[in-house]
Amino acid sequence: MLQLNIKDETSRLRAVILGTAESNGPTPSVEDCYDPKSIEHVLAGTYPKEADMVLEIDAVAKVFEKYDVQVFRPQVINSCNQIFSRDISFVIEDKIIRANILPNREAEIEAIRYVWNQIDRKNRIILPPECHVEGGDVIPWNDYIFIGTYSGEDYPELITARTNMDAVIAIQELFPHKTVKSFELRKSNTNAKENALHLDCCFQPIGKGKAIIHKNGFLIEREYEWLVNFFGKSNVFEITKDEMYNMYSNIFSISEEVIISEKSFIRLNTWLRQEGFIVEEVPYSEISKQEGLLRCSTMPLIRE
Incomplete structure (x- = not known):
């Protein structure tokens, strides 16, 4: 049995699900894209090729191997994008929570069923259908759970709005001893x-x-300011609109000291090293064309 344990983003990683780019399928049509960045690359003819993305994910797998992290991979589904393992489920404390995701991604859940089956049944949580949530919106941080959400009236029209207030409330009920803090996203x-x-x-x-943050990602300035004050201004690395677009905040921590980052993030990686971090650089620029990077394609199961 797997004894899940996730209380934060930075404790020493011991087990993780890492997505796969194998049999990723053809370049999607614009109608089949889930986000504006993918659409951009489909229209420009620069949508990433499977072979390039396989190499990028393999580079991450090698880093995990170096740090002795147990890695689970989804079973490969023919012609299916299974890179973003964080979208389909996430772990808080000893519970794995299945994301209620875009309906045409159900198959991705089945591909990690063998991992679910190694978890005590009482710790496998499936939220009610009205609760929409994806793991990229959920950040456990010690006594807090930070959740990105969107509660505008146009929520149903926005394919980019992935987590609603019903899910925020449900997660608060699951973890009554934690403070759940939600943030309205642009x-x-x-x-x-x-x-x-x-x-x-x-x-x-x-x-x-420390923390990485982009002010314009938050709809409500007061909520952004709360986070800056929570970490302290001198501990926060502010990223620009272009850096957010390139996914600078979507790196991944193996421990308090070790971070996997994209090799082209020169300003960020320089700062991280100045602050005493070990930065494991990998190529990930092709995968980032789908509006996801290292945190999106990893789903931690156990941290010490």
């Missing part, structure tokens, strides 16, 4: 630079009490 179906697809696309806490 959404756009058409402009990737004005769209925070998930909370981890504009914010992520990292080790040593």
